Amino acid sequence: MLQQQLAAALQSEAEAAGFSGSFLVKSTGAAVVSGTYGYANKSDRTFNRPDTRFGIASGCKLFTAIAVCQLIEQGRLALDSNVMDILERTHFPRFSAEFTVHQLLTHSSGIPDYFDEETMNDFTELWRTRPMYLLRRLEDFLPMFHELPMASEPGARFHYNNAGYILLGLLVEKLSGLTFTDYVEQHIFAACQMEASGYFELDALPGNTAQGYIVKDDGTWTTNVYSIPVKGGADGGAFTTAPDMLLLWEGLLQHKLLGPEMTARLLTPHIHVDKDDHYGYGVWITKRDGEVYKYHVMGYDPGVSFHSAYYPAGKAIATVLCNESRGAYRMLKTIEKCLDR
Structure with missing residues (x-):
């Protein structure tokens, strides 16, 4: 019954909204429900497929958090490590010396961001005077924020921060000896x-x-x-598929990536964001009546919208990938209405 309800509701929403993308839902007691709509390439009229790769923007901050937690498990890093003790402090002359790995993971370090979502709303504005095609490595992002003053004191508040995840990626590179993207592809994917x-x-x-x-x-x-960096990194920009995101959630929950203790720590609501929303390490956590309703990741860029979530009560996993700037959110809400019945 749930499978039929999901399939019908998602088809109705996709057709009504003109959705372009892919979705997949797996729930206890129901077979996998999946579907694709729209074009992967509008010019050639190439249709999206179940195995089409989509950009997921900030949705891959979870990959960065997992990579950092792997290094912590290996004893190469600690959650309370002072980041400026590891990176070259002279590269960040106005940064505090006191912020930690934990604070970067939870967006509470207080460092400045190169795209501050509290004051900026047009990501494309960044590239009007800065060639986006030159941003291929993590260090290429540093001139955009490394000489700015602190935005707040370390630990003072949650402030969503892309630059913080760039620094986490630099830590991964320094401690692993690999480029960040190679590390994620080898040790997570x-x-x-x-x-x-x-x-x-x-x-x-x-x-x-x-x-x-x-x-x-x-x-x-x-x-x-021409609207996003030419290559993604530690703060976002990977490409994946709906089936691969299912494998990611299952791998995380089955401890293929981290041990039970570190997995639990990654999924702990470390900092309150707003109302029922909290943040763990690279993952958003929504509570209802004091209990975790979902663990979820999301990403929005020009031409990208993405949501993926795990619902512990029903052990359901849902992913929606969209190759337009809007579309994934409404599809995820349709899924949740069916799961909540």
Whole structure:
């Protein structure tokens, strides 16, 4: 019954909203429900498929958090390590010397961000004077924020921060000896058999990868190739598929990536954000009546919208990937209405 309800509700929502993307839902007691709509390439009229790769923007901060926690398990790092004791402090002349790995993971370090979502709302503005095609390594982002003053005292408050995750990626690189993207692909994607996932460059996308589209109110569109960094990194920008995200959640929950203690710590609500929303390490946590309703990740960029969640009560996993700037949220809400019945 749930499978039929989900399939019908998602088809209705996708057709009504003109959804372009892919979704997959797996729930205890119900078979997998999946579907695809729209074009991976509008010019060639190539349709999205169940195994099409989509960009997920900030949705992959969870990958960064897992990588950091793996290094902590290995004894190479600690949650209370002072970050400036490990990175070159002279590169960050106005940063506090006191913020920790834990504070970076929970967006409470107080460092400045290169895209402050509290004061900025147009990501494309960043690239009007700065060539986005030059941003291929983590250090390429540093000139955008490394000389700015602290935004607040370390630990003072939650302040969503992309630059903080860039620093976490630099820690991974320094301590592992690998580039950040190679580390994630070798130690997270490979461990979960996420064979379709990767950090691909926009000017060299592999086959079966959806273009991201910015659709205007009059229906005209452009791709997002000039609107986001050419290659993703520790703060976002990986590509994945709906089946691969299912493997990621299952790998995390089955302790293929981290031991039970560190997995529990990653999924702990460490900091309150707003109302029922909290943040763990790289993952959002929503509570209802004092209990965890869902663990979820999400990502929004020009031409990208993404949501993926695990619902512990019913052990359900849902992923929605969309190659337009809006679309994933409404589909996820449709899924949750069915799961909550």
